[in-house]
Amino acid sequence: MDTSTVTQTQKSSRTLILGLGNRVMSDDSAGPVALDLLLEKYALPANVDTLDGGTLGLELLTYMEGYGAIILIDCVMRGGNPGDLIEVDEEEIETVFERALSPHQMGIKDLVAVLRLQGRTPDKMVVVGVEGQSVLPGIELSPPVKASLQSLVERVVSVLERWGTGAVALKGA
Numbered sequence: 001m002d003t004s005t006v007t008q009t010q011k012s013s014r015t016l017i018l019g020l021g022n023r024v025m026s027d028d029s030a031g032p033v034a035l036d037l038l039l040e041k042y043a044l045p046a047n048v049d050t051l052d053g054g055t056l057g058l059e060l061l062t063y064m065e066g067y068g069a070i071i072l073i074d075c076v077m078r079g080g081n082p083g084d085l086i087e088v089d090e091e092e093i094e095t096v097f098e099r100a101l102s103p104h105q106m107g108i109k110d111l112v113a114v115l116r117l118q119g120r121t122p123d124k125m126v127v128v129g130v131e132g133q134s135v136l137p138g139i140e141l142s143p144p145v146k147a148s149l150q151s152l153v154e155r156v157v158s159v160l161e162r163w164g165t166g167a168v169a170l171k172g173a
Contacts, residue, residue, distance in 0.1 A: 012123075015048045015069040015165055017156065022055050027082075027132030027145045030075040034130075034152045042157060042167040058111055069124040071159055073152065075132040075145070082133035083144030085155055090125040124163060128155050 019035030021028045032052045039050060049067075053060050064070055072093075076086060088095075093112045115121045130152050133142035141149070157167045 012068045013047055014067050016067045017050045017071045018053045020053045020072055020074040024139055026134045026136055026138040027075045027142050028135045030130050030145055031073040034073050034149055037149055038153045038156055042169055044167050045165055048165060061111060067122050069163055070122050071156055072127045074129045076129040077132050080131040082131055083148040084131040085151055086129045088127045093127055126159055
């Protein structure tokens with residue numbers, strides 16, 4: 001995704017869906033894996049960009065600038081039941097990432113703080129997450145997180161619909 005050619009006016013009506021997590025740390029990969037599933041099952045409008053943000057943390061600031069709306073998809077570890085979904089709006093994002101269990105989570109907390117300090121937060125920002133069971137090295141999701149992936153994707157689609165940006169289910173997906 002090259003956002004350098006998008007003007008500030010164009011960017012303000014654009015949405016970014018950002019999958020976060022480490023693909024080799026079991027449930028921590030839920031964000032990028034859910035993003036893959038979203039792209040496999042839905043056609044997104046032209047004003048919606050997607051990015052596998054991995055574990056970039058503060059480096060994501062340049063990719064997030066100028067968007068009017070941002071959805072962060074991630075695994076969270078808040079002590080809930082593994083596989084439970086959460087949705088947290090911009091005002092509460094820093095509390096979701098207060099207890100950092102992976103490098104990108106600390107970066108996201110700092111990233112939101114920097115966006116606020118610089119007055120560059122988008123009009124709408126939400127974390128759509130799944131409670132993880134394990135963030136130990138491994139490429140497989142735990143059974144409860146894997147079972148929640150489709151619901152996680154549907155929650156992202158629901159947020160898009162609430163924001164007036166629909167996604168179209170692909171036939172046979």
